[in-house]
Amino acid sequence: MANTLPPTFDRTGRHALTPAVDHDELARFNFLTNLNVHLGQQVSPGNRSAYEKRVKPAFKKAAGRDPETRQDLRKAMRNDPYYQFWAALRRNTMEQRQQSGRHVVLRQLDDLIGKAKSFNDGKDTLKIDGQMKVPRYLARVDNHCMPGSYYTEVVADDILAGANYETGLFVTTAGSMSSKGDGGGRAIVNFVKKSFADFKPKRILDLGAGIGVNTLPLADAFPEAEVFAVDAGAPMVRWGHARAQAMGYDNVKFIHADGDNLDFEHGSFDWIQTTMFWHETSTTAIQSMMKKMFDLLAPGGLFLNVEQPNFKPDTPLYDQFTRDWDAWYNNEPFWSKLHVMDVFELVKNAGFDPRKLFDGGTEADIEQGQFQPWSSTLSRHKHELKDSGDVKHNQYKGERWYLYGGWK
Amino acid sequence: MTEIDVNKLANAKAKGKRPYFFDDPAVERVLSITMAVATELAVTRERLDTVERLLEDGVPVTKANIDSYRPDDDAAQERQQWHADYISRILRIVHQELEAIENESLNEDSEKLADKYAAA
DSSP: OGGGSOOOGGGSOOOTTOOOOOHHHHHHHHHHHHHHHHIIIIITHHHHHHIIIIIHHHHHHHHSSOOOSHHHHHHHHTTOHHHHHHHHHHHHHHHHHHHHHHHHHHTTHHHHHHHHHHHHTTOTTEEOOTTOOOOHHHHTOOGGGOTTTTTOOSSTTOOHHHHHHHHHHHHHTTTTTOTTSOHHHHHHHHHHHHHOTTOOOSEEEEETOTTOTTTHHHHHHOTTSEEEEEESOHHHHHHHHHHHHHTTOOSEEEEEOOTTSOOOOTTOEEEEEEESOGGGSOHHHHHHHHHHHHHHEEEEEEEEEEEOOOOOTTSOHHHHHHHHHHHHHTTOTHHHHHHTSOHHHHHHHTTOOGGGEEEEEEOOOOOSSTHHHHHHTOOHHHHHHHHHTOOOSSSOOSOSEEEEEEEO | OOOOOHHHHHTOOOSSOOOOOSSSHHHHHHHHHHHHHHHHHHHHHHHHHHHHHHHHTTOOOOHHHHHHOOOOHHHHHHHHHHHHHHHHHHTHHHHHHHHHHHOGGGGOOHHHHHHHTTTO
16 A cells, blocks of 8 residues: 555755745645545545436436536536535645645745845846736636735735745645656656657747746756746746756746737747646637747747647546536636637647647656655546547547647 | 735635535535644644654654654655545545445435334
8 A cells, every 4th residue: 555645745856945844834735635635536536426326316307317518517516415525625625735835935935035036136037027917817817726826926026926836736736746846847858759859949938837847847858948938927937937046957038928928039939838828828818829829939840738638529528527627616717618629729720730730648757766656646637538438639548648739 | 024914815815706515605614624623633643753753763852853854764654644544534424425325225224224124
């Protein structure tokens, strides 16, 4: 049973900016991580039994038919006491994680801001736009129950959103993204190196990069490249830049900007990457930004996106319901819209040649050591997709990370 | 020094109407407080574990030594196992409900059962 336990929080990677975490804060993170794991592995699967044994039969009895849409299913499940308990616990655990992470950062906010400034001040690798207008879709939603979202500034030179994001990532992902939280970025690099061995990008743009956890592996993989991490949250960008500098990265520029209004030259990038970004943006913004990304790419450039796989006509309703859960109850409402879009249509409409589109999958890349055996036990979507046979495209085999994109 | 109210800001509510899943939101509020208290007990238990390990190793039990303590692999494993066992104990009722859903035979009414098996 040993490998079913997550690593302890003190195993996370540290750098010069890492907030001090005292004994009890560490224990609190350990408890919440274990609670997340327990809910995910031992309570959540019971929802399926509740659905099959009583929710579905009751629905059929009342409506005279089986549930036909994920909305039918979601509404019906809301009345089930077992599901209610799981959902209430899951929501509450996320709120506890936010509170705990924020408290750690807030109690040492001045110190952390000072440290961040010591890495940020006077650097031409950081650009903060004091006049930037937060896009309306972003301003309305505190994604994944993160109070104030990515952009709110509590004090001048604030880094709260970024530092809290980094501190809590371990708890939210139950330690499954490696000690630096960059398992996703490393997975992307593995995919690109394996699929496009001759690809040597000179300028890389990571749109919606947050604090750049998944951007830094791109810089590792292509040390000669000029890498830009763009995000609309100033506290994320400040923290991300300071963190990257503290970790020794000097080829990554952090730009605070709305992705719909970027100050880059036409055709100036060889690779534009988004990682778990589009599901936090509105439909209009996706369409508009994708067109702009097409414009920013040089001919022969790569547009690569990582997201949860979208629903297909034959995706079982129950899987749609579980994948939609965070949209409705973890404050990620736009995800529900994205789930039913055809991502290839989106990319085509942005200007890409339909013959140059592709998709695929890859596993999170975790460093050897304590994180490795643990990570392999966690791959929610993988087992979900294997069970349902929802593998429609050519390359995707239900791996942890779904990637799609095109060449210009 | 910036004056901020740390607890108030840490507790800030995320935008958007909070979903309540139970029929009565009061139940959910009490569950939320119960889980917060359960968290703090786990925190205290982990601290006690640290104190015991320091004592065993002959290290002075000071606040500084407690805060700087980092478990080795075996100790980390034992502490994580304690969390897993503890969570399993406090969520017993949830798991028993699942057993009842999955196995109808566990749901016989005691009164009916007394009549049914009176002669057994």
